[in-house]
Amino acid sequence: MRLTVTSWNINSVRLRIDSVLRFLAEARPDVLCLQETKCPDDAFPLKAFRGSGYENVVFAGQKGYNGVAILSRFPLSTRAVMGFCERQDARHISAVLGPEAGAAAGIALHDFYVPAGGDVPDRALNPKFGHKLDFLAELRAWGGRRPSGPAILVGDLNVAPLEHDVWSHRQLLDVVSHTPVETQALETLRNEAGWIDSARLLIPEPEKIYTWWSYRSPDWAAANKGRRLDHAWVSPELAGTVRRVEVFRDARGWERPSDHAPVTLTLEL
Known part of the structure; x- marks a missing residue:
């Protein structure tokens, strides 16, 4: 069975x-x-998604910011939302694929939106950056408690x-999203919990991978000054099933993008 998760x-x-x-x-992914x-x-547009064949939807939202959702062609069970940093700010939602998903049944799906962290990479000067580091620290602690299973x-x-x-490791070392304190925190929590970085499993460095291009660039496609901010990780049980990770770059060029x-992950189960 092929499972696609975007x-x-x-x-x-x-x-x-x-x-x-x-x-x-x-694209018709199984899960978005x-x-x-x-x-x-x-105000979530549930009717529109169900009309497109995605009958199974779980979401957690807020007015004007944050918010996460999982849309699935398969039934979902055990919806859960976690709060981090003593805030209930809609940055996580999870669900489990139901028995109707066949070989994918029982796979837990976790959808995260980590704080961006503002523009200044200094906790003392920028509370948003401090919040981001605290969030990553709590995510690391959660990862260590992750239940076994796919x-x-x-x-x-x-x-x-x-x-x-x-696009430039040297020039972005002091830019939020690529500072050493952030990159070390993310890689440490991933490694400690055993998560597999699917994209780099299939596309090792030094090949570049980007999933984000700034609105500030007058011609984002030509400049191609991107960053890989969006990720798809799998638990060790699923590492051998990873077949493809694709960035649908064309969507960045659609109207009002x-x-x-x-980013679509394909597993062969």
């Missing part, structure tokens, strides 16, 4: 609902995990951990 920071699900529906029609939906639960973790983790996950592109 992660996409959509930067407002209502503003970009047409783009999401277009992607679902063209969204971040930064910027939508309170009572699991997939995806999301906008807002860290480009490796040298070739950014998100600054992130969808």
Whole structure:
């Protein structure tokens, strides 16, 4: 059985609902995990997604910022939301694929939106950066308690951990998302919990991988100054099933795009 799971920071699900529906029609992933939906639960466009064949949807939202959602062609069970840093700010949601998913039944899906961290990489000067580091520390502690069993973790983790996950390692060492304190924190928590970085499993360095291109660039495609902020990790039980990780770069060029592109993980179970 082939299972496809896509992660996409959509930067407002209502503003970009047409783009999401277009992607679902063209790519048809089994599961789509969204971040930064910027939508309170009572306004989530549930009807539109169910009309596109994604009957099974779980979400946690807030008005104007944050927000995560999982859309699935298969039934989902045991929905859960975790809070971090003593905040209930809709940065995580999880669910488990139900028995109808066949060989994928029982796989836990975790969808994360890690704080961006602001512009100044100094905890003392920038509380947002301190919040990000605290979030990563708590995520590390959670990873160590992760229940055994097959699991997939995806999301906008807002860290480009490796040298070739950014357009210029040297120039971005003091830029939030690629500072050593962030990259070390992310890689430490991933390694300690045993998560496998699917993209780098199949596409090792020095090949560049980007999933995000800034709105500030007048011609993002030509400049191609990207970063790999969006990730798809699998638990050790699933490492041997990873077949493909694809960045759907074309979506970054659609009308009124998100600054992130969808990232699709394909497993052969």
